[in-house]
Amino acid sequence: MKYPEYKAVNYAEVANEILEFWEKEDIFRKSIDEREGSPTFTFYEGPPSANGTPGIHHVMARTIKDIFCRYKTLKGFQVNRKGGWDTHGLPVELQVEKELGITKEDIGKKISVAEYNQKCREAVMRFTGLWSDMTDKMGYWVDMDAPYITYKNEYIESLWNLLKRLYDKGLLYKGYTIQPYSPAAGTGLSSHELNQPGTYRDVKDTSMTAQFKVQKDEKSQFLFDQAGDDEVYILAWTTTPWTLPSNAALTVGAGIHYSLVKTFNPYTHLPVNVVLASDRIGAYFNEKGKDGDFEAYPTSDKKILPWTVLGTFKGSELTGIHYDQLLPYVQPEEGDAFRVISGDFVTTEDGTGVVHTAPTFGADDFRVAQQNGVPAILVKDENGKDMPLVDRKGRFVKEVADFALEYVKAEYYTDEEIAAETEKQGRDKYLSVDERISIKLKEENRAFNVQKYEHNYPHCWRTDKPVLYYPLDSWFIKTTAVKDRLAELNKTINWKPESTGTGRFGNWLENLVDWNLSRSRYWGTPLPIWRNDEGEEICIGSVEELSQEIEKSIAAGFMTENYLKGGDYESFDLHRPYVDDVILVSESGKKLFREPDLIDVWFDSGAMPYAQWHMPFENKEIFDKAYPADFISEGVDQTRGWFFTLHAIAGMLYDSVAFKNVVSTGLVLDKNGNKMSKRLGNAVDPFETLKNYGADPTRWYMITNAQPWDNLRFDLAGVTEVRNKFFGTLTNTYNFFALYANLDGYNFTGNPDLSKCTELDKWVLSKLQTLIKEVDAAYEDYEPTKAGRAIQEFVTDQLSNWYVRLGRRRFWKGEISDDKKAAYETLGLCLKTVSQLMSPIAPFYADWLYKNLTGDAEKVSVHLSDMPVAKEEWINADLQTSMDYAQRISSMIHALRKANKLKVRQPLSKVLVPVLSKETRQLISSVDELIKTEVNIKSVEYLDDDSGVLSKKVKPNFKTLGPKYGKNMKDVAAAINGMSKEDLKSLETSGKIQLAVGEIELGDVEIQTEDLPGYLTAQDGNLTVALDITITEELKNEGIARDFVNKIQNYRKDSGFEVTDKINIQLQNNNEELAKAIEVNKDYICQEVQALSLEVIDSLSDAAELEMDEFVLVVKIRTA
């Protein structure tokens, strides 16, 4: 075969060609089918939502996913990857509402729920075409022919099955959660609504600091001991005094310091002992009153409170202390209320550092109470259901006797009502509930401070009235019941990076609260629960089951027809509104109505391992082989989203992890580190980028520039760099190989005969084996960045810039020979191996390279090949060290030449290399031919100790000295630096020496050689070279000859000769020195420039003039 040669390679075109080839040959399918019967490697696709267009960050995320799936395929696994679409959720609803110009209010009025949902169904799949296009163009392999779609009846049925199983385990229950609620509008508000402009306003409310009376027991005894009194109060501050009747606990910060302060109540002037955060004393007490006169206070003007600190302690010492209920209207039926607990949200920025905790009216309060087993203060409504002390209209319930049926916020009254209330209070001005609670507590010696407080508070965007944080009904999954098990299972997951697993995810699991499933919306999976006010309920787990229940309901006369019956899954819809019309019958024969909620869309995605296969109704065998996942990857922002929901469902229902390895990826930012957004116009268009740069350079850049979990600053200049530097070099190297292999008609076999190989061949093959090991380990460890960087370094530094550059003469000199074959075998094998190693990251280019190299001889695609396995016996550590020396010595000689204006074409006679050991000498001499060629030096000579001309320098080796001498390091270092020649000699012969500071061994020092007088010397670490720059006449002539060759070669090329053309040269004799140099080196010159004749003649017409240093060449070249 001929190796295709390329003039200029366009990587985007390469991608197009290969994509066409993949599609024609169905390579993706084959890569899976050919591994039939092999162990499976399971990947779960986190479903994207197709209601938006894909961005460049999706290319990043999908590259990561693709890399490991391709890698595992190369390693012999069968890797199925089913695509999917996430179709439910608020973003879809909002988009549809925007397009239709409606709000949630209008649903059911201007537009029916059925029509609305139909719009959502259309909108959500709108951009699937764009997504498929991007998937193809970026080279991401995922099965898009049979994706799972979360709105399908089959998918929803699987979800219902999971929910039913949770329900049967008692893990699905109805409770409440604290949400922003507008009593005036009678509705809860979403965070989206709360983020409308103008909702947060500065308002003045009555704030108060209340005194909670500590009960005396073992736990609190120390307070009473310090106070020397029977009354101790804890101070807590609130901006909503109306929540005080609902107080159930006081929350402190475990690490915050608190003080016990003796003082007087400013309203009753009675002596009191109060507890508050030490940092807050300044906010409550005047410095003038510190350790003031307690005796004089009752008779003074009482303007300044005397106070004194009696003791200080941490919040953790207060937890568990009980106190008397402040406003004892209602007591909880069970549970341990009215005690001090600790919470992480407590600060000392305002208030007293003690938070009054009303579980029914604050989200933090609710959470901390639940975590500590503190009950909420509830009453029964007329139906016997639990309700808080404030009703849904915002009024106190009748049990709060002093304020029964009064609105807790004055804003909820109309002006007329205010007037009526004022009259009822018998005052000339209306006093709010907050104000009258303050007065009441002042009178009871329970208020320590009351004042107006201005703060920022949210208001309902529709009614303009303040919102309440209020408990609303919700369905929950009791994840807290399996919290410990989830944490345990998490420890078996391999997280990349580890900190996301232990930190972000681990902490989240530790502070887990029950999963709030309810969403009051329209487009989503309906909650399959029907219930009535008597508390009878039924949870449906399948279409079949629902159908049977409907039949019962028809029999009971509640329904007339069964919309599920007889049809296949295409003929009905499990969404609202149809499912809402279903009325079931309870065991006692009463009507059951569906709970109107939809479930959190995160449940949709977390259930995909089961629902994508319509489990448990179908595909059980497939599922068993594909569970749990070996690998998933998504953005780190999914930690509490998809990663959690997968984990939670798997833990609760299968007592298993859902995934064994997970890579959480960072963000893709613009080149300045700003978030990309379409609005700001700094978003990078993935299609443009793929078109202009090609998928492979784009992918390669993304992977090698930053670790997947670090944020990536995406800069197109970086893609250009990767394209030129890495892909350009690799393509050049391939072209070089193809050019000469074709000229010689040689096809490499991939099995070089080491006995025929040069040191350089063996070296690069040794490096190649090391590379295979390194890259394989990196992929195995989910470290694609390390893999890519290692490949890149090998290609540019080792293979191209050293192996090819030093060895290129072998490729174009002479006829085909064993040596030439060895060179072709070596280079060919390196290129082919590189194509395999890089194929997970750059799938198009790698396949292109592989196919160019192998033709039809092997697998038709690199992606069907097997990952190369390193040949340990080819790894030669000595050779690698030798070559390292060669590179460093060459580099130093280049530097010396440069500094002394001695160009490389001028040969020099010798370089001296001092060597301190036989081993070093051996290592260098094995490669000194290479050094000589590379830097154009006639000989390398070695200077060892016996030569007597070496002067040596000794330096301390801190690493070994450290543990021995520790504190005395400075003295020891000084002593070593001050060693005499004789000292060093005796250290070298006996292996140790006794200095004033102690005994030093040979390993404790580093010995280096110093400059050699009379030579140009250079040093790099432990290596020194000394260059002899004497230029003899012979050397000078040779230098001229080489310059001449160079000029002729350029001229040949400029004149358009082919590489293979033979020529005849005529040179005018215009300089004796030049003529002589040419004459002496005639054979050499002819061979280099492929000249059959070279004549130096006295006169020449029609000749070209070429500048060459101090000479002018008048020369004529003709094809022979």
Next chain:
RNA sequence: GGGCCUGUAGCUCAGGUGGUUAGAGCGUUACACUGAUAAUGUAAAGGUCCCUGGUUCGAGUCCAGGCAGGCCCA
């Protein structure tokens, strides 16, 4: 406010278990080289390793506290 991540040259990034002189690529400048040529080599300039304390003979590296940016959650 909490959890997690990041901070090293103009830019993008390396820098096992602490070891004294902190590296690479790109970019800039200069000079070379030129059957790989949209390449290549050599060199120069460029650093408060975010800050402050601490541990240590020795800290970019370990500890504590900050600062800045990001993500998630309140």
